[in-house]
Amino acid sequence: MTMTDAAGRARFTELVKLQTQGRRFLDRDQERKLLEEGLTRYGLTLDEAQGLLRGAAQEGDVAMEAELGASSRQLLRTLADRRNRVARDDFARAVAFYRARAGGALTDAEARRRVKRLMEELDLQPRPSGRILRTRRWYRAIDA
Incomplete structure (x- = not known):
């Protein structure tokens, strides 16, 4: 089945709108399937x-994990100190940012796991x- 480029683009856009309808967040697997x-x-x-996909997601006010990850990575780099460590309060701010950008579609635990994964990708350490006893237990308690 061949179709004109314009018809193919229009049908794909409609498919994306259908798949994102009622959603506030697309994870990487969903993005990949649509692509x-x-x-x-x-x-x-x-x-x-x-x-x-990006245009339809933006029009439908749907956050995409790939783009959310990029802005969250920049935020984490900014929050990290000179020794590439992120304080507990700054980590909480990054999680709140991630959840807000995801439109509240993620639970706090999911957002914490995703931000922790981003920190690991960036080789950032918890401060x-x-x-009295200064530990990283707060970070280790987050399920990987």
Whole structure:
């Protein structure tokens, strides 16, 4: 089945709108499935499919994990001290930012896990906290 480029783009955009309807957040697996659909079924290039997906997500006010990760990485780098450590309060701010950008579609525990994964990708360490006994237990308690 061949279709014109414009018709393929329009149908892919409608598919994305359908898939994102009622959602506030698309994780990486969902993004990848939609992009694969655009490439295989609608004959789009990767750049075209990404652009249409991004546009439809923005129009529907749906957060995408890939883009959310990029802005969260920058925030974590900014919050880290000179020794690449993130304080517990700053970690909590990054989690709140992540949840807010995801439109509240994630639980606090999910957002904590995702921010912890981002910290690990960036090779950032948790800063010990506590008044007498300074530990990183707060960070280790987050399920990986």
